[in-house]
Amino acid sequence: MIWPAAMNEHRTIPTPTALIADMGARARAAAAIVSQASTAAKSAALQHAAKALRETRDTILSANKDDMTRGTANGLSPALLDRLKLDPERIEGIAGALESVASLPDPVGELIDSSTPPNGLELSRVRIPLGVIGIIYESRPNVTADAGALCLMAGNAAILRGGSEAIESSRAIHGCLVTGLRKAGLPEDAIQLVPTTDREAVGAMLRASGLIDIIVPRGGKGLVARVQDEARVPVLAHLDGICHTYVHAAAEPEMARSIAVNAKMRRTGICGAMETLLIDAQFPDAAALVAALIEAGCEVRGDEAVQALDNRVVVVAAEDWDTEYLEPIVSAAMVEGLDAALAHIAAHSSGHTDAIVTEDLDAATRFLATVDSAIVMHNASSQFADGGEFGLGAEIGISTGRLHARGPVALEGLTTYKWIARGKGNIRP
Template sequence: MTVQTAIPAATIAEAPEALVERLARAGRSAQRVLARLAAPAKAAALHAAADCLRKAEPQILEANAQDLAAGEANGLTGALLDRLRLDPARLAGIADAVDQVADLPDPVGEVIDTSTRPNGLVLSRIRIPIGLIGIIYESRPNVTADAAALCVRSGNAVLLRGGSEAVHSNRAIHAAIVEGLVSKGIPAEVVQLMPTQDRAAVGAMLTAAGLIDMIVPRGGKSLVARVQADARVPVLAHLDGICHTYIHSAADPAKARALALNAKMRRTGICGSMETLLLDAQFPAAQAVVADLLDAGCELRGDARACALDSRIVSASAEDWDTEYLDAILSVAVVDGLDAALDHIARHSSHHTDAIVSEDAATVERFLAEVDSAIVMANASTQFADGGEFGLGAEIGIATGRLHARGPVALEGLTTYKWQVRGAGQVRP
C-alpha cells in the first residue's frame, strides 16, 4: 500500500480562510451523501477502513518513527512522546477500535420520544447528525482514526487538524482510512485532514461559523483556552484532567494500594491519570500506598502530614493542587474524613474524573452523589476514564462541561435531534 503524505504546492500557497472554506464546503457536500446511507453501508466502510489500517502498518510505523525522531530532537517530554508513540500493538488497537465503532448501534434515526397532542398532532424527536465537525488535537495520532470512525458512524463529516508533533503519523493514518471508505462508496471528503500546519488555519476553523457546525479541541490547557476564547463556532471541550482518588478510612488496604498505583503509573500521560491522591487521616495503610508509588519511580509532592509519611516526599506548592502533570509526579494530601475530601475536590478538581476507595457503602454513595464531575468512580482506577472502556468503541474526548454532552463523547454526543410533526389536516385556531 502506498501512503501519500506530500502537500500540493497550490495548497501551501492558499490563504488559510480560503483553504478552510474550500474544505468545509467539500465536507458539507460529502456529508449530505453520507447522511443518505443506511447503517450497514457505513459499517462496511468502517470495516474496510480498519483493514486498510492493518495493511498500512509498515508505512504508518515508518511515519511515526519520523515524528518520534523529530519529537526527541525538539525536546518533547516523555509523556508527550508516549502519547505520540505507535507500535504494532497500539496500531492494532486503533484498527480494532474502528471495527468496534462499526459494530455499534447506529444512533442516526433513533426515535428519542414520541407524544400525541390533544389536537391529534403526533410529535417525535429523531436523532440526526450534527453536520461538519472540526477537531483540533495534539500529539495523539490515534485521534485521527477514532474521530474519523465516530464521525462516519454518526453520519457526520469531519475536518481534522492534528498537531505538528504527529504530522506524518496523522497523514499516513488518514490516507489508509480514506482508502477504505472510498472503496465502499463513501466520498473521500467525508474525512479530511488539514493539509497544512500553519497555525492561522486553526484560527480560520474557529471563525468558520456557518461552515463548521461544531469544534472539538483535544489537547492541553493552552489549546483549549485558545479555542474557547476565539471560537465563533460552538465548542465541545474538556479542560485538563486533574483527577483525584480519595482513599477513605474504610478502604481495603490491598485494594487501595493496587488502585493508587494503577491510577497513576499505568500510563501517566493520559487525561484519566490520577494527579492528586487524598489519604484519609484514619486510613491505616497510608505509608504502604505512598511507598508503592515512590518505589515505582513516582515523585510525590505532599502537604505537611503527607511528607511525614515518607522522607522521600517533597513539599507541595500551592500550584501543585491545580496542576495536570501528565508525568510520574503526584500531589498527596492527608484529609480528615469525607467532608474534607469533598471540599478539596470541589476546590481543585477539573470535573473530569474523581474516585473513592472505600468498603463503606453509605460513604461511597454520598461521594458518587456529591462530586460534580463528568465521571465519578468507586473502587476503580481512574485510568478507566475512556470511551473504549465504557463500551463506546472510541471517543472524541471527555467533555467536562454541562451542556449537550458530558463524559466520554462518542456516537450519541456527535448527534443532535429534530422534531417531526405528523398531522391529519389540523389548523391552528
C-alpha cells in the same frame, strides 16, 4: 500553497482561510450524503479502513519513526512522545477500534421518545447528525482514526487538524480512511485532513461559522484554552484532567494501594491519570499507600501529614493542587473525613474524573451524588475514564461541560435531534 485534494487532484489555495473555506464547503456537501448513508455503507468504510491499516502497517510505522525523531529533536516531553509513539500493537489497537465503531448501533434515526399531546399531534424526537465537525488535536495520531470513524458512523463529515509533531503519522492513517470511504462508495471529502501545519489554519477553523458546526479540541492546556477563547462556533472540550482519588477510612488497604498505583502510573500522560491523592486521616494503612506509589517510581508531593508518613515525600506547593502533571508526580493530602475530601475536590477538581475507594456504601453513595464531575467512580482506577472502556467503541474526547454531551463523547454525543410532528389536518385554534 499546494495541497492534495480528493481524487488525487491538486489545487492552489492562497491562504489558510481560503483553504479551510474550501474544505468546509466540500465537507458540507459530503455531510449531506453521509447523513443519509446506510449503516452498512458506513460500517463497510470503517472495515475497509481497518484492513488498509493492517496492510500498510510498515508504511505507518516508518512515518511515525520520522515524527518521533523530529519530536525528540524538538524536545517533546516524555508524555507527548508516549502519545505520539506507534508500534505494531498500537496500530492493531487502532484497527480494532475502527472495527469496534463499525459494529456499534447506528444512532442516526434512532427514536428518542414520542408522545401525543391533547392537540392530537403525534410528536417524536429522532437523532440526527451534527453536520460538519472540526477536530483539532496534538501528538496523538490515533485520534485521526478514532475521530474520523466516530464522525462518519454518526453521519457527520469531519475536518481533522492534527499537530505538526504527528503530521506524517496522521497523513498515513488518513490515507487508510480515504481508502475505506472510496471502497464503500462514500465521498472522500467526508473525512478530510488539513494538509498544512500553519497555525493560522487552526484560527481559520475557529472562525468558520456556517461551515463547521462544532469544534472538538484534544490536546494540551494551551491548545484548548486558545480554542475556547477564539472559537466562533460551539466547542466540546475539557481544559484540564485534574483527577482525584480519595482513599476513605473504610477502604480495603490492598485495594487502595492497587487502585492508587494504577490510577497514577499505568499511563501518566493521559487525561484520566490521577493527579491528586486524598488520604483519610483514619485510613489505617496510609504509610504503605504512599510507599507503594514511591516504589512504583512516582514522586509524591505532600502536605505535612503526608510528609510525616515517609521521608521520601517532598513538600507540596499551593499550585500543585491545580496542576495536571501528566508525569509520574502526584500531590497528596491527608483529610479529616469525607466532608473535607469533598471540599478539596470542589475547590480543585477540573470536573473530569474523581474516585473514592471505600467499603462504606453510604460514603460511596454520598461521594457519587455530591462530586460534580463528568465521571465519578467507586473502587475503580480513574484510568478507566475512556470511551472504549465504557463500551462506546472509541471516543472523540472527554467533555467536562454541562451542555450537549458530558464525559466520554462517542456516537451519541456526535448527534443532536429534531422534532417530527405528524398530524391529520390539525389546525391551532
